Amino acid sequence: MRPRFxxxxxxxxxxxxxxxxxxVDFYRDVLGLEVLPSEAQDSVCFAFGANRLWIDKVATVxxxxxxxxxxxxxxxxxxxxLKDAGVARCDAIEPLPEGFHGFWISSPCGIxxxxxxxxxxEAEPRx
Numbered sequence: 255m256r257p258r259f260x261x262x263x264x265x266x267x268x269x270x271x272x273x274x275x276x277x278v279d280f281y282r283d284v285l286g287l288e289v290l291p292s293e294a295q296d297s298v299c300f301a302f303g304a305n306r307l308w309i310d311k312v313a314t315v316x317x318x319x320x321x322x323x324x325x326x327x328x329x330x331x332x333x334x335x336l337k338d339a340g341v342a343r344c345d346a347i348e349p350l351p352e353g354f355h356g357f358w359i360s361s362p363c364g365i366x367x368x369x370x371x372x373x374x375x376e377a378e379p380r381x
Contacts, residue, residue, distance in 0.1 A: 257331040262323025262370055266308040269318050274311040277318070281309065321366040329355050329371020336369070 269277050278298045281287045288301040296311040326332045337343070342360045350356060356370045 255328075255331065257326045257328035257335060259324050259326050259332065262325045262368070263305050264308060264323040264368070265302065265305055266310055266321040266323075267318055268310050268312045268315050268321060270315050271311050271313055273318065274309065278309050281307065319366065321368065323368045323370055325370045327371070329357070329369065332369055332371060333357065 267277070274296075281300050282289055282298075287307070290299040290301055290306060292299040292308075294308070294310075298309045300307045300309070333343075336359055344358045344360050344366065347358045347366060350358075350368075355372050356368060359367050359369055361367060
């Protein structure tokens with residue numbers, strides 16, 4: 255059975271430290287987006303329509319990168335389908351929490367996607 259994929263609610267912008275404060279200021283002060291509560295260090299989360307936009311300070315990037323979330327209730331089947339389609343896995347890009355049922359992939363043009371396969375992921379993407 256082919257797994258069902260859906261866009262998740264999380265968009266992450268990975269920003270180098272020298273651009274982080276100005277980027278947060280832009281979304282908060284210039285655009286006036288609502289800052290959402292978060293316990294994440296070096297990240298600020300904004301309400302971005304129906305989505306959440308995370309501005310993450312990342313010392314290992316030299317320019318901003320956009321990362322997207324894909325949700326599925328069937329992570330193992332999703333992994334097989336994506337592998338059969340030649341989609342590159344890139345799990346070393348960022349560690350995932352212990353027990354998290356998901357993985358990282360790259361689109362053909364290099365956009366990173368978190369495939370979130372936790373039970374109920376389609377109904378309620380992770381925060």
